[in-house]
Amino acid sequence: MANLIDIRGVSHAYGTPEGRLPVLSNLDISVPEGEFCAVVGPSGCGKSTLTRLIAGLMKPDIGEVWLHGELVKGPRRTVGMAFQNPVLLEWRTILQNVMLPLEIVSPTMPRAKKEARALELLELVGLAGFENKRPSELSGGMRQRASLCRAIVHKPDVLIMDEPFGALDAFTREDLWLTMHDLREKEPFTCVLITHDLRESVFLGDQVIVLSGRPATTQYVLDVHFPGPRVIDGLYKPECSEMLYTLREQIRIAQGRGSKEQAA
């Protein structure tokens, strides 16, 4: 399968009052079309920086980011983004919030068609009947569902999510994971998910990339072989425990603490 995202030899540093802060170092990541790539790593290692580079919001100092065979040189319409804070506009209804990217990307699309597309997605994520509410009238989980609809309403090639479920309670988060699966089944898209939650990375990911400590490079790639259908109970099976243990060990190494075996 062709790669939709190719990150080749990317290094990046920020200028700070204290001098240059190297954040990414010779990073290589490939994500085939249709795959879900979860990225984990120690706090502050450069995960959000990576999302900004893929979205074209920043250019790397060294190396290249390719999307769909095109070199990324600036922001692209074919990218959808979702963050921990859903930032929905309070003066718009949920339906109007979800329609927003279509107004920007497809200004000539008839309004009825935009509405139909937004309503279709709201129904898919269980928000049918809430389309005329304001964001403040919804729970955090419902707002995040609406934010997901907004991120994919214009059918982006790639969805980039930076800790989208980080602020939700554990059970709501699990509900959202299932919603993500439903969405992907009906609306296949390539996804990059930044998360601190290893269970989330294994439940949603086709591959999990562990970044090293800053400056981050690819330390470890786990190909997820989820035991059976992706249901929450599957996370309690031995195969998942093993994958989670491996990832935890890798994070420990990325944090510079060495593996448990070394420590023993």
Ligand SMILES: Nc1ncnc2c1ncn2[C@@H]1O[C@H](COP(=O)(O)OP(=O)(O)OP(=O)(O)O)[C@@H](O)[C@H]1O
């Ligand atoms: N615009 C900027 N200017 C200077 N330094 C920055 C800038 N953006 C991020 N940094 C620094 O770069 C490093 C990596 O930041 P980034 O947000 O990419 O990490 P992260 O892995 O997403 O962090 P976390 O896991 O805590 O969310 C951090 O030390 C951060 O302080």
